[in-house]
Amino acid sequence: MNATTRDNGGLRQHDLNELARAEHADPFAVLGPHRDASGGISVRAFLPSALHAKVLARDDGRVLAEMHQSSLLPGLFTAHLEHSQPYLLQIGWAGGEQVTEDPYSFGAVLGDMDLHLFNEGTHRDLSSRFGAQPMQVEGVEGVCFSVWAPNARRVSVVGCFNNWDGRRHPMRLRHGAGVWELFVPRLGPGETYKFEVLGAEGVLPLKADPLARATELPPSTASKVAGSLAHTWGDGEWMAQRDQRHAVSAPLSIYELHAGSWRCELDELGDTARLYNWRELAEHLVPYVQQLGFTHIELLPIMEHPFGGSWGYQPLSMFAPTSRYGTAEDFAAFIDACHQGGIGVILDWVPAHFPTDEHGLARFDGTALYEYANPHEGFHQDWNTLIYNLGRNEVRGFMLASALHWLKHFHIDGLRVDAVASMLYRDYSRKAGEWVPNRYGGRENLEAIEFIRQLNSVAAQEVPGALIIAEESTAWPGVSQPVEQGGLGFSYKWNMGWMHDTLHYIQNDPIHRPHHHNELSFGLVYAYSERFVLPISHDEVVHGKHSLIDKMPGDRWQKFANLRAYLTFMWMHPGKKLLFMGCEFGQWREWNHDHQLDWYLLQYAEHRGVQDLVSDLNRLYRELPALHDQDCKPAGFQWLIGDDAQNSVFAWLRWSREGEPVLVVANFTPVPREAYRVGVPSDGQWRELLNSDAERYAGSNVGNGGGVNAEHLPSHGQGYSLSLNLPPLGVLVMQLDAPLTP
Known part of the structure; x- marks a missing residue:
């Protein structure tokens, strides 16, 4: 090899320029081992800031060749081998030496079938194949990273392992699928990472992995490599009986809670010192829910979310339990403890929208990838969030796989689907001229409707016995009717009309109630048009709406009597039950996600009385067919x-x-x-x-x-x-x- 060839590593100037600018769209074409003109193997590695490098034999570590650094492109190291063989790179950095396999010496990892199913939107287990997957390739331990970014010019995986340098680990594009992948040797669970994406208009802010199964603790935003869920389940009896427990004829009484503010560890001043992790929460929560007699708990969204004040309703990591309360294993142990205690677990799940944070899904590859491009379709004015483009196969498959991830891998018993009404209507909360009609000129979001029906059909087939519950606030027909009969296929629908009418009635002074008499009875007119859950949820005790007891008219005695009467009315009314935490003992203040419930109130007889009533109501509800x-x-x-x-x-x-x-x-x-x-x-x-x-x-x-x-x-x-x-x-x-x- 002459000096000129050695200087450019056998590459054209065009390749050198693109490597230098981190714009090379096909790094495997120029890096790693390649047959050269002499019949031997040219090994190239782009190692910016490295001092020197050698090629070692993988079997015994002997030096096969010194690598030469190009004077035309600092950081480009090249060595010549006589024949192809497994090798290692020994790299000298300012901080020490590193010995590792060359990522560019490995072939493609993702199978064609995985990519085909991904493109179809029918891959049911994305979380076990895409994202960051620890695995062994050719006997070498490492992590295969993959990400969908079809319009990117280049994608690199970055992290502490490469000093967050996007030049070090550019990925291979699997052209037909628009998926970029790279196997990085000698990484494992716990490694933090993001993706550096070069879009049409330049390098984007670093992106978290949409398929991450673990994340850093907010406000940090990096994804973390996660291994297989290391939990041995002990809930076999619960899972075997779940079909029976979830029959329409069975009692369903749900205690809704926010994991971070139900109970916390306090400091000497009574302020929050730290949040309980999932295992600690289970120790306190399971016996309490058993005492109250609820059949299920429902958790406000626990998918990782950057802003705690969204209560989880603006999630970005649809496959990762929030790190606020521990690891995925901690979360699995919590669910297992609930099941072994005879308590089902329902998760709030948000397929309607996602936040605009720059490290998230927004314009992920420089284009509107997960969202609609037109803000009249893709932007929620109410919540300043973006709307999933469920008309794209890959996005629809992404959301379906998220739902199945929780139901299958974490034994979740049901999903309460948030903001269904906003999904069904293209003109939801929009004025004339602010929305785009469907292909027939109507207001219905046909793509979202198809997705919802597919979600419910797939869940019924693949996770029998799981509940899918709609928070749907309009008169859309057939929300809980089977898909085969033209319905949306949900197990239940929240009865928002009943909630609004009955709360309006009970807030009136008794002297005025004769004029509102029909507000308590009207719910029976349509009580059997759907399968209903009667919800007194978190939304009714925040934002100036007052706590449930503080809605009640009259003096202190009358407020408690009204509350007890209202709860008894609710439990005796047709429909399954849902009550938000704190309502079961008459907390006076509105719910605040930064503070635990006012447990000290239970020293007072009136508050204990409400709690005892709820316990007795649940007992009667369960015992009396x-x-x-x-x-x-x-x-x-x-x-x-x-x-x-x-x-x-x-x-x-x-x-x-x-x-x-x-x-x-x-x-x-x-x-x-x-x-x-x-x-x-x-x-x-x-x-x-x-x-x-x-x-x-x-x-x-x-x-x-x-x-x-x-x-x-x-x-x-x-x-x-x-x-x-x-x-x-x-x-x-x-x-x-x-x-x-x-």
């Missing part, structure tokens, strides 16, 4: 009194499939009503199972001495009737010949 097994069937509910607006009294029967009735009578005024007659279908003694005004709940204890005998006096269309003492701002729950509750 009439309260749950026909939740979604009209046969499970029968009005007795729905028109007594003057007295603000309601009465109804809940029926089990076996024909066992439960009587509910509600008085929403502070006036006790003696000898109030209510028709019942059967003779005999009707016992009080629960009285929301009981002394046990810090009420005034107005009631019926534990039970009342029916009289042969027809009333309200029934052959018999009861003469009842109705407690003030109270609800009675009664059953024919039922045992007294302790």
